[in-house]
Amino acid sequence: MKLDGLKTPYFVIDKEVLDEGLQNLKDSLESAWGNYIIGYSYKTNALPWLIEYFKDHGCYAEVVSDDEYRLARSIGIDKSHIVYNGIAKSKETFLEAVKNHAIVNIDAEYEIDWLDELVVSEASECKNEQYEVGIRVNFDLEERCPGHSQCPEEGGRFGFCYENGELERAIERIRNKGVKLSGIHLHKSSKTRMPAVYKAIAEVAVEIGKKYDLELDYVDIGGGFFGGLETKPKFPEYFDMVAGILKEQFDPQKTALVVEPGNALVASPIGYYTTVLDVKKTTHNTFVVTDGSRTQIDPLMTKKSYFHEIIKKDGSDNRVRLDKQLICGFTCMEHDHIFKVDNSEELMPGDQIIYQKVGAYTMCLTPLFIKWFPDVYLKDGDSICTIRHRWITENYIGRSSVNEE
Numbered sequence: 366m367k368l369d370g371l372k373t374p375y376f377v378i379d380k381e382v383l384d385e386g387l388q389n390l391k392d393s394l395e396s397a398w399g400n401y402i403i404g405y406s407y408k409t410n411a412l413p414w415l416i417e418y419f420k421d422h423g424c425y426a427e428v429v430s431d432d433e434y435r436l437a438r439s440i441g442i443d444k445s446h447i448v449y450n451g452i453a454k455s456k457e458t459f460l461e462a463v464k465n466h467a468i469v470n471i472d473a474e475y476e477i478d479w480l481d482e483l484v485v486s487e488a489s490e491c492k493n494e495q496y497e498v499g500i501r502v503n504f505d506l507e508e509r510c511p512g513h514s515q516c517p518e519e520g521g522r523f524g525f526c527y528e529n530g531e532l533e534r535a536i537e538r539i540r541n542k543g544v545k546l547s548g549i550h551l552h553k554s555s556k557t558r559m560p561a562v563y564k565a566i567a568e569v570a571v572e573i574g575k576k577y578d579l580e581l582d583y584v585d586i587g588g589g590f591f592g593g594l595e596t597k598p599k600f601p602e603y604f605d606m607v608a609g610i611l612k613e614q615f616d617p618q619k620t621a622l623v624v625e626p627g628n629a630l631v632a633s634p635i636g637y638y639t640t641v642l643d644v645k646k647t648t649h650n651t652f653v654v655t656d657g658s659r660t661q662i663d664p665l666m667t668k669k670s671y672f673h674e675i676i677k678k679d680g681s682d683n684r685v686r687l688d689k690q691l692i693c694g695f696t697c698m699e700h701d702h703i704f705k706v707d708n709s710e711e712l713m714p715g716d717q718i719i720y721q722k723v724g725a726y727t728m729c730l731t732p733l734f735i736k737w738f739p740d741v742y743l744k745d746g747d748s749i750c751t752i753r754h755r756w757i758t759e760n761y762i763g764r765s766s767v768n769e770e
């Protein structure tokens with residue numbers, strides 16, 4: 366949909382789509398398990414308006430670094446409403462989170478060492494049950510679910526390995542410190558995002574629960590779901606199946622199901638609006654140069670196609686047809702090629718190209734290369750408002766030192 370009067374490039378969040386996605390997720394978790402926690406994955410898109418939105422809608426903050434932890438705290442997220450994952454925690458924020466009963470999933474040996482500080486300094490008498498932590502499980506997804514894992518050769522690098530006994534050893538270490546093991550975290554980033562991955566995750570959770578006789582407050586199956594795409598699996602396909610498996614070992618009354626969606630909630634509602642600036646014909650190509658860039662919507666340079674819409678400035682449908690046009694970005698990188706248009710009417714300066722469903726791992730990974738961050742608007746019904754003003758030089762300079770004569 367074209368928005369008049371706004372200066373491209375910019376992102377637009379469609380609030381109706383965002384609301385609908387979150388509501389579908391909640392309905393599906395409610396019906397599958399009842400007792401659930403949604404930890405919105407900050408890394409996927411931590412735009413301040415978005416993280417505030419998820420807070421206001423009852424979601425916890427899923428954070429994976431001390432910076433993200435502090436960001437969550439800065440918008441008033443309750444300390445106990447943080448899911449603290451990852452390998453970039455600081456000792457200070459880790460201890461604060463454990464003391465305040467956040468969901469903290471241990472992912473490194475040194476974090477187990479850090480628990481000594483809690484036990485020694487604060488839990489001298491009734492140290493058992495005073496504090497609790499979860500642990501990230503590393504299991505062989507490729508073996509259980511061939512073709513789905515991201516690193517089939519090297520295997521996953523997060524968590525403690527179940528198959529070789531490292532997980533058991535780590536659980537023992539935690540228990541020996543008098544800290545309760547309250548949860549297991551089994552997030553797997555997969556190539557496919559298919560329900561089969563979550564079947565494997567749920568089966569491993571049940572196996573581990575039985576084997577180590579775990580009474581858990583939560584099972585955290587992580588993120589990585591599809592959301593908002595007609596042709597892809599919907600939330601009930603994941604959660605009804607996961608619930609059916611988990612119920613063999615866990616009781617929804619006692620054990621919460623934690624999910625950490627990012628992509629499933631924020632990819633679909635966000636579009637990127639650009640304008641054609643120039644058309645350059647060479648002996649090889651017709652380059653359609655836009656004021657957008659691939660760095661803004663495919664910063665890892667891996668996408669092969671985009672959901673997109675082309676809006677011709679004059680609305681015409683009888684322009685000359687060209688065999689091939691290459692849509693390009695504003696940067697000075699030769700390979701800032703966004704996509705190819707085959708056998709189509711020629712594009713002209715002033716035409717708009719809108720990329721849809723680009724809210725995940727885009728804005729948060731975009732480099733400050735050549736141009737600063739663009740505007741972000743919120744579309745709520747017929748109303749449009751700015752939720753991030755495009756950066757200006759002062760934002761870029763920020764906390765840097767500059768020579769003042």
Ligand SMILES: Cc1ncc(COP(=O)(O)O)c(C=O)c1O
Pocket residue numbers: 406409427450552554587588589590625626627628629725
């Ligand atoms: C631990 C963890 N949780 C949640 C997510 C969110 O994944 P997605 O945005 O694919 O839902 C990720 C992404 O890598 C992750 O590493």
